Amino acid sequence: MGELISHEEMIEENIIPPKHEVFGFKGDVVPDVNFADSTFDAVVQFNQEEFLRRYSHGLGAINDLTALDTLSLLPHDLPIPRRVLSEETNAAIDIFPNGLVSVDAETVARLWNPVLRLSGILSTTEDIEDSIENVGAFPDDSRRGVIVMGERPDSAQLQRASKFGIGVAHANNDSSSLELLLPAEATVVRLGPIYWWLLEAIFDRWIETIT
DSSP: OOSOOOHHHHHHHTOOOOGGGGGTOOSEEEEEEEETTEEEEEEEEEOHHHHHHHHHHTOOOOOOHHHHHHHTTSOBTOOEEGGGSOHHHHHHHHTOOTTSEEEOSSEEEEOOOOSEEEEEEEEEESOHHHHHHHHTTOTTTOOEEEEEOSSOOOHHHHHHHHHTTOEEEEEOTTSSOEEEEEOOOOOOOOOSHHHHHHHHHHHHHHHHHHO
């Protein structure tokens, strides 16, 4: 995972113009995340305590959906009897790397937590139709916004974005200012292993940007 850096350095590594703030997205930008055949910028807030805990165990991103599915069966920091779990689940737990769970012969507790909170998913584009498809893949994961460069979106394009709750902003010719055309609607986040998989993909991309 490279050298340990401070939270302030995390922020500095991801400095870009604060275009995401037009939608009210708060946090640091992780650029060019690839997930589920989509590419987007993620606006995130880091859980520094979890980051440091993972670092101490040499843990990076957990990109194994099966492992995340197993972890989702376990309450965080609350030991439960292993006898209530299936043989398959116990077998998976026994080969987890250090730092994911606290385990003994009788009990197991999940130590792992998401290392970040997703504030927004963002796409900057000259093709609003393509970006609506791109960020539209995540209706249950985060607020979403599209920044359109060049030609101003027409009413039909704005109506389509509004149908899916996607915010739209238009950049002026020199990209020095943004006009908010549609706010990004709030969403009820779908918690669980698929959502965690997305968060881990974003974290994995963040690691790439600093190493």
